[in-house]
Amino acid sequence: MVTSPLRSLRRRVLTPNDSETELSVRGFHVKDAPARDLLETVGRTFLRGYAYAAEASEPAEAEERLEELPSRFRGFGYEGAAMGFAVRDGLPFGRHDLVETFARGRGRDHIYMVYVGVGWAMARLPRFRWPVVNVTDPLLRWLVLDGYGFHQAYFKTQKYVHQQYREPSFPWPAEGPRWYADRAIDQGIGRALWFIGGTDPVEVARLIDRFPEPRHEDLYSGAGLAATYAGGVTEQELLTFRELSGPHLPLVAQASAFAATARFEAGLLVPHTDLATKVLCGMPAVQAHEISAAAKPVPPFSGDTPAYEVWRQRIAAQFASVEETGR
Template structure:
């Protein structure tokens, strides 16, 4: 008898279903007329993520994994690699001697490394691995994207504790808590069905000190994920962000980097960048790259500054949007 594929064996332990996503949104907000229409756009994203996750468990070797990921439609290929990050993270937690995730990030997955880190973070809440310890072993600049994925997962699947009660998981502190909120904000975009009023109302329930990072997550989701918003809706979000508009702009700029790295431009990324930055996505990505030069000249390793290099880069992007020099320190909390 042929052994069952690992993905099949692990489904009862790590159940994920794209069909559950719209049901969760309806449970939180009740039946909403716009949800079904929005889900038609979200569905390919959710299915690609889930299917790639289970496929990676069955085909983790690069020579068989990469062609399967690259067979995804161009606009969804980055999501497929994010799902691969999920699968490889789970495999590494079960069989730590293989270290499949870093080999993939520094190998054929390198063009999608940002999304692979986010995918790894999506699995982190479900495996017996200390988040802070796992972070300490990752790239010092990009490791905060792991916490972005962690925040997305918890915001989506632990709504009552994380969103309604405004809790942060135990052991998440310092800058890791801020990166967690980036992902939490991104999850709100999906959880609310990308409805402007629901997004605004939900963010405004959070303490003011957390709202900037949540708006940043909204900016990233709006510009990167499935395009369901028109120009007027994005304008409304930008206006509603108020004093946190620069944070939303920062998330939008990072989304433009994600699109550039994956080599797959998207009209909704250009639209969001045009509304927020008055530039097309490629020009915003160039701004984000340039904003990283001062950080790189100062060294990217954390520890030389009270803020992680990733946050210093974000501050440089924010300052370009504001049109002002970066203050000596704008951190809301000291770095982890």
């Protein structure tokens, strides 16, 4: 049994400082005070979840505390906790089944956020401590790389955003396909751009459009997911982002539906989710979730294209007419 003082020390040693989430510290764009406060609250909630995991003797102990977080931000707490447990799993001492246990408990309802949080940890761990691919879900494992991409863009903004760095032949998962690793990472970078751009749709689009054109689709999609899950914009700003996404709108709508599914399955739907899907998908959040759920591939998976990308394309096809109909 870990003593309370030692657990507190573990929390202090492992948990980053709240100042790392301040927009002024990160050098991110500030649209206005409400958007800044929202994004910084998201960051603080993430770190609170991380700290709960760092200090907990068992995942269930952290879950009790996570359930007390406000519904709008609770998913970010679960994401942070998943990172914390994954970091602890990657240490050379102690237990190595914390993430797995967490994902079987209350983390199961937040499984998308759990996988993304594991990707954050991967960015902080040496490669020989990266997740073992055969214990990850063959459909959702690409969310790990989404989380990795978010982390790199958020904390290494100059390199991954302004210099548009892309890692050559990314080595995880080992069996590939390697080409899709780059795309999954870009989806995470796109989510981070929503934060880096301060939820300002014009600034976010400007950042995306500086990247090579073949990367725009995944970057816009990632930003669309963040616009729906995190929010921070008015209806008019969502309309602006929809217009700026241009030919990439179907995958922006797909990502918005993904965000609705993540919130719906966790019981965390909030008014902003509904507003975002009505603008980006042309329908309420529950209906967007239903389209996402109906398109979900079922195992066994086969073919050269990952099931996750098959899922995305199926959903995007449902929304291909959104721009034309203006729904």
